[in-house]
Amino acid sequence: MEKKAEVEIISRKAIKPSSPTSPQSRKLEFSLLDQVIPPIYTAVILFYTSNTNQSNDSSFRSRSEKSDHLQKSLSKTLVHFYPLAGRLNNNTSIECNDEGAHFVEAEIHCRLSEFLKEPDPSLLSHLLPTSDPKATELARNAVLLVQLTEFNCGGIAVSVCPSHKIADASSFCEFLKSWAAVARGHDEVARPEFIGASMLPPVTDQQIERSLEALGDSFITKRFVFDVSKLANLKAKIGSGVQQLVPTNVELVSAIFLRCAIAACQSTTGCFRPALLYQTVNLRRRMAPPMPESTIGNLIWGFPVVVEEESKMDVGDIVARMRKGLKDFCNEKANIFKGENGYSLVFESFKLEGEFFKTGMRMYSCTSRCKFPFYEVDFGWGKPTWIMNPLYAMNTMTLMDTKKGDGIEAWLTLEKQEMAVFESNEELLAFASINPSVVI
Template identity: 70%
Template sequence: MEKKAEVEIISRKAVKPSSPTSPQSRNLDISLLDQVIPSIYTAVILFYNPNINKNNDSSFRPPSEKSDLLQKSLSKILLNFYPFAGRLNNNTGIECDDEGVYFVDAEINCGLSEFLKEPDPSLLNHLLPTSDPKATELARNAVLLVQLTVFNYGGIAVSVCPSHKIADASSLCEFVKSWAAVAREHDEVACPEFIGVSMLPPTTDQAIEYSLEAPGEHFIMKKFVFDVSKLVNLKAKIGRCFKPALLSQTVNEESKMEVDDIVAKMRKGLKELCNEKANRFKGEDGYSIFLEYSKLTGEFCKMGVKMYNCSSRCKFPLYEVDFGWGKPTWITNPRYAMNAITLMGTKKGDGIKAWVTVEKQEMAVFKSNEELLDFASINPSVIII
């Protein structure tokens, strides 16, 4: 973009459920896993092209009507996802008191096509309600924040930011799909059961949370897109096959270890966790077992070992999310944490995009690696019709 685009907040409000939550559902305890999850907001941003033909396109809605539709349908879907309208209660649970989802209306002084020519990670951050200091102050302990940002000429971005204490990538996807179905007056609506406590009982001690430090000035984020055909060649090169999975894993890479060795160790570790160790967290000593793993992680950090956190949102059908004005032209979920990698599929299914946040010096080496550039392109433009 020739000029620096700026985001202006137009309004902030709380969207409450269309009916009160029943008294017996007013308090929701969170599981052990939720207790140790960092107190952060996860996010997804969905970009939609403007409706060009006002006369022939029955789905045409001006931005103000889109905001009204989003808020009204959000109010309805909160009947099923009632904890999303509550407030976090320390690290023990959620008070489902119907205080509401914090909803922000904003405008940006550029067109969507211009913005997507070369998406700026720092500007993407301003499309999130969590980047607005006043919103985060007024919506203290809110479980869910939403921002609708209107571009010049009618394009929009819908940002959905639930607390990681209640929603992972899978549940976020189910929520957004159901919300869109309500907006279209369809009945494809999920009715989730909040039963995490029965699977992983919480601790009554002061639970220790994992911490994800926000990147400082010496860190930088870049987007890499891997073409599917090149990924096939990469898989053939390393002699391994990957199956679709949602994975967050810390690894310690040995010196001179080949890629196929790393993949083999990751698969072996995941298999051991699923078959032997996962059930141990369900018992009364689940928290003490977690502390053992935390202590091990701490020891690696003291030794100067860098930890990289990777998560995948591939295969989630977010490109099908239609609120009534068409499917998104682009979706992203940049993750603002140090040494973080987030994977997501492309709209056509012909590639994988990876948001990578590492130290500037490390990124300089990373993005100039010839072998990497054989398989990936750096921050390519997003083609929209």
């Protein structure tokens, strides 16, 4: 593919709810967990080939027809997800003023098949509305941005970018499922519940929002695809140990990532450096009683997995610590987020993180979107051919199932020198391929 292929913006507009938000719902306060989330947009890019139309419906032949269909169905969906049509009010709330989601329509002058032969993170970022300076200027403080990009072959990419202040992975998935259901003409869609602030109210007397440092030129993002069949032997080996611990695929990939990242850091610095991996947990299913999946907002938290000694880098050891950390977190902490003690838990976690940082410990994070049904998102012309979940943050890995379920796709950002060592690690390459072509 011609690496200089550029995205041409065709139009920009605001999509408002098809009916106005009621006066009593005009303001949505953040929960404390919303407040501590960095002020970034999360994103998913859904790719559809021109022949994914499984119903042989000829209603969506042109980009304009698909765009009109998406806009109308989005407008109807925003009636229920009304905060997504509002504007951010600092770090306290969303003004649900119906100003609308920002919708960008664009073209890219190449074929989708060429684009996906070797997915390039720097090119993929241009399919996001957040990469368009004018869009971000026009949509200042917008909660939701969307971009529809058409390829020369008629294939499309639908990029959806809600503010992380209101959308964790579960919230994001609920919104996409509802939007797709509305687009297919379904009347029965899940009704979102915005109850985070009533569970853990916000604070107003101190600055608690965490920021993310700009990556700069010293960091690079790459894609790896782990083969589930190749993980099976390692899983069996660990499971046959004394602890009888059978790892999940996500645990294995996370442990391999941490082990290889530590080795890469050691190779470039010349010394072993203790490391910590934060594993993100969806609190909804971990609370008692569980919260409904339709609960919208940030109901996530992370628990630390620490490797302090070079002798403790075995994958099985790391997996065992992950499993114990998750069990302890679920048993001792998950339910605390429902009440006043949630405040002390949040700030104690910040204090512990600061102590780790002062010791010079290298910090990593891993977020999994595995098991979420993103590949079921059908707006009326078929299911996605490929999905990308970009998150460009330092020392961060995001995971997602491949479409067929035979692999786990990982997007990883590391310092360039460390990435060069990381991607040549023989242990890693025994289980993963570096940026293989997306098969259409």
